[in-house]
Each structure stands twice: as C-alpha cells, then as structure tokens.
Amino acid sequence: MSRNLLILAAAPTLGELRDTLVRLEDTIIFALIERSQFKHNNSIYEENKMSFKDGYKGSFLTWFLKEVEHVHAKVRRYQSPDEYPFTGNLPEPVLPPLAYPPVLVDPQNINVNEDIFDMYVNTVVPGITQPGDDTNYGSSATRDIECLQALSRRIHYGKFVAESKFQDPATHDEYVRLIREQNRDRLMELLTNAKVEELLLKRLKAKAIIYGQDLSSASMDANGNVKTPHESPGSSPVIGGKAEERAKTRVDYDLVVSLYRDYVIPLTKEVEVEYLLHRLDSD
Numbered sequence: 001m002s003r004n005l006l007i008l009a010a011a012p013t014l015g016e017l018r019d020t021l022v023r024l025e026d027t028i029i030f031a032l033i034e035r036s037q038f039k040h041n042n043s044i045y046e047e048n049k050m051s052f053k054d055g056y057k058g059s060f061l062t063w064f065l066k067e068v069e070h071v072h073a074k075v076r077r078y079q080s081p082d083e084y085p086f087t088g089n090l091p092e093p094v095l096p097p098l099a100y101p102p103v104l105v106d107p108q109n110i111n112v113n114e115d116i117f118d119m120y121v122n123t124v125v126p127g128i129t130q131p132g133d134d135t136n137y138g139s140s141a142t143r144d145i146e147c148l149q150a151l152s153r154r155i156h157y158g159k160f161v162a163e164s165k166f167q168d169p170a171t172h173d174e175y176v177r178l179i180r181e182q183n184r185d186r187l188m189e190l191l192t193n194a195k196v197e198e199l200l201l202k203r204l205k206a207k208a209i210i211y212g213q214d215l216s217s218a219s220m221d222a223n224g225n226v227k228t229p230h231e232s233p234g235s236s237p238v239i240g241g242k243a244e245e246r247a248k249t250r251v252d253y254d255l256v257v258s259l260y261r262d263y264v265i266p267l268t269k270e271v272e273v274e275y276l277l278h279r280l281d282s283d
C-alpha cells in the first residue's frame with residue numbers, strides 16, 4: 001500500500017516504496033496505451049513548427065506543458081516532494097503551503113526531467129505509435145503529458161528509495177563512508193538489487209501483455225465470454241510470443257520492458273546516486 005506523503009511521520013519503508021513503484025507500473029502502461037492510439041504526429045515535437053498567438057517560441061508540446069504546469073503550480077503540485085516540473089518560471093500557489101514532513105534531504109533539488117523528456121520524445125513516442133499524422137495534436141499532447149508526469153514521478157521516487165536505504169541500520173555506515181568518499185560507482189553497486197530488477201521486468205512484461213489485450217468482439221464468443229487461448233489461437237495471450245502476436249496487443253510489450261530496462265530503472269538509480277552523493281551536504 002502506498003502512503004500519503006502528507007501524513008508521513010518518518011521515511012516510508014522500502015517495502016511501501018516498492019509497492020508504490022509497482023502501482024506506478026500500471027499508471028505508466030495505461031498512459032502508454034492511451035498515447036499509442038494516436039499517430040506519431042511529429043509536428044507536436046518540432047520547434048517553432050506552429051505559430052503561437054501569445055508569441056511563444058518552441059514546440060507545441062513544450063507550450064502545452066508550460067500552460068498545464070502553470071495551472072498545476074497554482075494548486076501546489078510542485079510543493080509535493082514527489083512532483084517535479086518540466087518547465088521553469090512557474091507561478092506561486094493560490095493556496096497556502098502544505099506542511100510536508102521533511103523526509104528528504106535534497107539540497108540540490110535534483111530534477112532529471114530534461115533526460116526524461118528527451119528519452120520520451122525521441123525513443124518512446126516513435127516506438128509506441130504508428131508513423132504519420134492524424135492531426136489529433138491536442139489529444140496526443142494531453143496523453144504525452146500524462147506519460148511524462150507518470151514517468152517523472154516514478155523516477156524521482158528514487159529519492160525516497162535512496163533515503164530509506166540510507167536509513168537502514170544494516171547499510172547506514174557503509175553509505176555514510178561511500179558518501180564521504182563521493183564514491184559514485186560503489187554507491188551504485190550498493191543500492192542495486194538485481195533480483196528486484198529481474199522480477200520487475202518479468203512482472204512488467206506480463207502486465208503489458210494482459211493490459212494490452214484488445215477484448216473486442218474478435219476475442220469474445222457469442223455470449224460475450226472471453227475466449228481462452230486454445231479457443232482463439234490467433235488472438236491468444238502472448239507471454240513469450242512472436243512479433244506478429246505482439247502487434248495484436250495495444251502496446252508492444254517488449255518496448256515497455258526495454259523502456260524500463262534501458263531508461264526508467266537506470267534513471268531511477270541515477271537519481272538515487274545523486275541524492276546520496278549530496279545527502280550529507282548540510283551536515
């Protein structure tokens with residue numbers, strides 16, 4: 001179960017944090033499925049492709065992000081320690097500040113959203129969408145923002161994960177020693193748990209396959225019951241399946257797995273290491 005960051009008396013446990021990361025897998029997979037129903041619509045991402053009546057210079061997506069983040073900043077989104085904006089110069093909230101318990105010690109206010117944005121626009125979108133332009137720019141960019149926000153939240157959760165590892169009595173002294181040495185490589189080794197990563201990738205593949213199935217009339221019998229794999233060989237669930245089977249799911253499950261393996265987990269670990277390297281700055 002995940003916990004409300006506002007009512008935390010102490011740092012969440014590693015188990016609680018991992019539960020939140022598991023839940024965010026669902027959010028991310030569904031957001032990717034939502035985006036993949038529209039074509040690539042590359043015009044959204046090109047700088048100065050569209051002319052804005054308000055004089056803005058940049059891409060349609062960055063303009064949209066700026067507008068959305070302005071509204072969200074006003075309702076205190078970026079005061080929450082697990083929410084990080086992609087744009088700058090945001091307005092002050094219209095509501096009084098909330099008192100978040102000081103769980104994180106984050107003097108640098110580490111924010112890797114630039115890397116997340118580049119990875120998402122240049123690798124994820126071309127991978128999950130069909131090429132071409134269907135002019136659904138607003139709808140596509142709305143889904144893009146949902147994907148970006150979910151990825152950003154997941155990756156910056158690495159700060160909480162790092163804090164709980166730092167506070168774990170079994171490894172605390174070792175972390176303190178490595179932080180004092182500013183030993184990035186050893187910190188990376190110490191915080192890595194290969195077994196957890198392996199299980200995560202297996203679970204993610206199963207989820208992407210199951211959530212990605214199209215339960216349309218072709219996969220139902222006359223009574224509206226879902227056909228089991230042997231009744232409907234062509235549209236069977238495809239755990240361990242081939243490329244042509246993969247194309248029948250709403251999102252390419254191999255792509256979801258490689259997104260996590262090559263970007264989401266490494267960026268989370270990068271956030272963890274950066275956080276730890278600065279953990280003792282104010283001591």
Ligand SMILES: O=C(O)C(=O)C[C@]1(C(=O)O)C=C[C@@H](O)C=C1
Pocket residue numbers: 018021161191192193194196197200264265266268269272
């Ligand atoms: O669960 C952890 O211990 C984490 O640090 C999170 C995470 C991940 O990104 O999912 C990152 C590093 C570990 O090797 C395992 C998993």
